[in-house]
Amino acid sequence: MKFLRLASLDQVYSEYVQILKPISETLEVPTLESLGFVCAENVFASQDLPGFDKSLVDGYAVRSKDTIGASPNLPVMLRLALEVKIGEEPIGSINENEAAWVATGAMLPSGADAVVMVEHTQRFNEYVEVMKPVASGENVLRKNEDVKRGQAAVTRGERINPGHLQLLLQLGVERLRVFRRLRVGVISTGDEIVEPFVKEKSLVQVRDSNSYGLVAWLKSLGFEANRVGLCRDDEGEMFRTLKSWFNEYDVLVVSGGSSIGARDFTEAAIDRLGKPGVLFHGILIQPGKPTILAIVDDKPIVGLPGNPVSFTISTKFVLLPIMRRLEGEKDFLFKSSGMVKLTRNVSSRQGREQFIRVKLFEKQGQVWAEPLESETAQVSNLTRADGVIRVPSNVEGLSSGELAEFYPLWFGW
Amino acid sequence: MKFLRLASLDQVYSEYVQILKPISETLEVPTLESLGFVCAENVFASQDLPGFDKSLVDGYAVRSKDTIGASPNLPVMLRLALEVKIGEEPIGSINENEAAWVATGAMLPSGADAVVMVEHTQRFNEYVEVMKPVASGENVLRKNEDVKRGQAAVTRGERINPGHLQLLLQLGVERLRVFRRLRVGVISTGDEIVEPFVKEKSLVQVRDSNSYGLVAWLKSLGFEANRVGLCRDDEGEMFRTLKSWFNEYDVLVVSGGSSIGARDFTEAAIDRLGKPGVLFHGILIQPGKPTILAIVDDKPIVGLPGNPVSFTISTKFVLLPIMRRLEGEKDFLFKSSGMVKLTRNVSSRQGREQFIRVKLFEKQGQVWAEPLESETAQVSNLTRADGVIRVPSNVEGLSSGELAEFYPLWFGW
Numbered sequence: 001m002k003f004l005r006l007a008s009l010d011q012v013y014s015e016y017v018q019i020l021k022p023i024s025e026t027l028e029v030p031t032l033e034s035l036g037f038v039c040a041e042n043v044f045a046s047q048d049l050p051g052f053d054k055s056l057v058d059g060y061a062v063r064s065k066d067t068i069g070a071s072p073n074l075p076v077m078l079r080l081a082l083e084v085k086i087g088e089e090p091i092g093s094i095n096e097n098e099a100a101w102v103a104t105g106a107m108l109p110s111g112a113d114a115v116v117m118v119e120h121t122q123r124f125n126e127y128v129e130v131m132k133p134v135a136s137g138e139n140v141l142r143k144n145e146d147v148k149r150g151q152a153a154v155t156r157g158e159r160i161n162p163g164h165l166q167l168l169l170q171l172g173v174e175r176l177r178v179f180r181r182l183r184v185g186v187i188s189t190g191d192e193i194v195e196p197f198v199k200e201k202s203l204v205q206v207r208d209s210n211s212y213g214l215v216a217w218l219k220s221l222g223f224e225a226n227r228v229g230l231c232r233d234d235e236g237e238m239f240r241t242l243k244s245w246f247n248e249y250d251v252l253v254v255s256g257g258s259s260i261g262a263r264d265f266t267e268a269a270i271d272r273l274g275k276p277g278v279l280f281h282g283i284l285i286q287p288g289k290p291t292i293l294a295i296v297d298d299k300p301i302v303g304l305p306g307n308p309v310s311f312t313i314s315t316k317f318v319l320l321p322i323m324r325r326l327e328g329e330k331d332f333l334f335k336s337s338g339m340v341k342l343t344r345n346v347s348s349r350q351g352r353e354q355f356i357r358v359k360l361f362e363k364q365g366q367v368w369a370e371p372l373e374s375e376t377a378q379v380s381n382l383t384r385a386d387g388v389i390r391v392p393s394n395v396e397g398l399s400s401g402e403l404a405e406f407y408p409l410w411f412g413w
Numbered sequence: 414m415k416f417l418r419l420a421s422l423d424q425v426y427s428e429y430v431q432i433l434k435p436i437s438e439t440l441e442v443p444t445l446e447s448l449g450f451v452c453a454e455n456v457f458a459s460q461d462l463p464g465f466d467k468s469l470v471d472g473y474a475v476r477s478k479d480t481i482g483a484s485p486n487l488p489v490m491l492r493l494a495l496e497v498k499i500g501e502e503p504i505g506s507i508n509e510n511e512a513a514w515v516a517t518g519a520m521l522p523s524g525a526d527a528v529v530m531v532e533h534t535q536r537f538n539e540y541v542e543v544m545k546p547v548a549s550g551e552n553v554l555r556k557n558e559d560v561k562r563g564q565a566a567v568t569r570g571e572r573i574n575p576g577h578l579q580l581l582l583q584l585g586v587e588r589l590r591v592f593r594r595l596r597v598g599v600i601s602t603g604d605e606i607v608e609p610f611v612k613e614k615s616l617v618q619v620r621d622s623n624s625y626g627l628v629a630w631l632k633s634l635g636f637e638a639n640r641v642g643l644c645r646d647d648e649g650e651m652f653r654t655l656k657s658w659f660n661e662y663d664v665l666v667v668s669g670g671s672s673i674g675a676r677d678f679t680e681a682a683i684d685r686l687g688k689p690g691v692l693f694h695g696i697l698i699q700p701g702k703p704t705i706l707a708i709v710d711d712k713p714i715v716g717l718p719g720n721p722v723s724f725t726i727s728t729k730f731v732l733l734p735i736m737r738r739l740e741g742e743k744d745f746l747f748k749s750s751g752m753v754k755l756t757r758n759v760s761s762r763q764g765r766e767q768f769i770r771v772k773l774f775e776k777q778g779q780v781w782a783e784p785l786e787s788e789t790a791q792v793s794n795l796t797r798a799d800g801v802i803r804v805p806s807n808v809e810g811l812s813s814g815e816l817a818e819f820y821p822l823w824f825g826w
Contacts, residue, residue: 032625035629035632036633049792051616051617052616056720058672086617086672086675087603087617103672104719104720105605105720118673146793147793162626162629162630162823165622166626167792167795167796168622169621170609171620190500191499191500202502203465203502203520204465204499204501204520207582207583209580213579216445216448216575217575220448220449259517259518259519262499306517307517308583335773335775336751337819338752340751360749360750360751367751367818377559379462379560379583380580382576382580383571392778405775406751408821410575
């Protein structure tokens, strides 16, 4: 482990987040309640999906070779041999120049290898005129084309989303082994900080929004989070607080304290707690630079900047990846959700990755981003931003009309 | 109200979703538990944010005009008049050629209008050498620059995200009036459908993944959702089921039944229930076409296609906007989260908007989308997709390397 002091975000990911040891405790939950958990097992399909050749449309199951050359002017005439209802197995099969009515979702009778949509047919009593040829397999989902019996349907390390849930239910998987939820303890710090709802406060006191806001945010993402205390800017108090909560949580977060003095005592308290202690005291991102990353006895301790905007960016791009990694998620980094065109130039400081809050809008089929005022201390901007663009550290700025990588800040709304 | 039968997605939004009447019931919740609710009031700031001119860095508060011309070779020498700690009001002010030490977050003493970062200074006992000029306001967040007392900080119709929460806490807002959560009842339908965990089933029976999957998904988004029943393909049974749950829920969803026959009886049952009944029986999207939209006594009833992929697309782009609208959300439509470059050509059917599932990856600072096999009946694809690209209805297809609008399918992970 290298004892770097100031690191790029990529270094943080590869040299800190990557080496963290995921929790090993798992539990079994009803699949119906598994959404948002990280899967702790490979789930192998106990059946084929679909279990039979299934029609994707309402129409006539046919032997595709019987339809060769069919057209509205020269339709092919087939005999209606049977009708297959959804939920029933076909009684009988079809032979040369025969067809079977199949509803969407119904099973193809043996002999048939394709389905002609009802729109391309005309029915005359026991006969069907087919006006369009079909290729073998057309409008059919073949047996096990979706999932093959024995195949891994969901694998260890995937966070269960509604798509996984659908698949697990289709396979009849009733219970699922998942990693338990991560437990996070949040400690607030700062001589200026007061509880958010105090009635009387002095002009320079600041209501604590970070620690409570973080706890609510983490809970909404499914984590177990508690705000465990408010510390004065005092090394001894911080040390005692960290120590008393150390065994209760998987991650400890110290929120606040971006001034040199406040950071110094936080770092000293962490280093007193155990080895290796503080590994990075600053990340080359803007905002979010005064982020402290430590490990004590294999447990991460994260110091987040006090400024609410820096706090939010650090949470999104540093703390959440740490937590996703610890919960056993295979792909623990956030991906960009696409590129956006800038409505105006943005300048950036070389040597730092910059995250600029933007508001998105669509115009003529293109997605544009309006950079919000870049003053990082403005909390009100957070309520207006859809997310942030990421300006690489080797770039001096981006021009109006250029494409930038976008990351949503919150959830999918 | 127009009685259209088949509509574009835009028509659905403007002629159906837009005219739905949001619920009027509100409740008061602790702000700390307001995340995800839609705000039902305009919250006016009871105080300025910040409440004082605040330093954004560690350094020296100065009169900016005293620093004119300062450089490393010709530094300006200022007398250190006082020191301001965070959380304390300055005792004293500064005069010409004086400076005050301020920590990040500390209040500027009167007389000062800017802060020189500590990195650009050198201290000699009671004197400070300033090696860089600062402009008025530099490194300072001025009183009420973030939020002005009396200004609307959060407004009616905004869904509370962690940014709003931060702001509300900073303002000391303890309780918030929000719209109550929407209640959704989900009815499953189909002769082939069996409960997901039955031990014995015939080859052609299908485990019900849609209705249970939807309920879990909606709950994870904060809605109240219940799966209220499983109906055979029978108009009478469907009518009785709809009727018995009609008063319990704000929206009723009928899941499944994409074959002509199944849709016919669902529509007939809805029309029997009341006026105006079914307004659209099909949307010009692919997948998701067999979506039924009805209104009975001002209450929306939505029929979602049985195919799990169509089901998911219809939920995302039709059902969720309806629910967001009903919960009072001002911006109830999903925005694209950016554009992505296609790794290969995709073809599309003119006259239908197409949603193609893709997997995203980054290469050289660009976001690429790999289209997954387009077979809409494959559930397993849902687990691999990050989201969908939207191909407009007037386009025949998109070419490899072209930009397409991307929409995440699930939440922000």
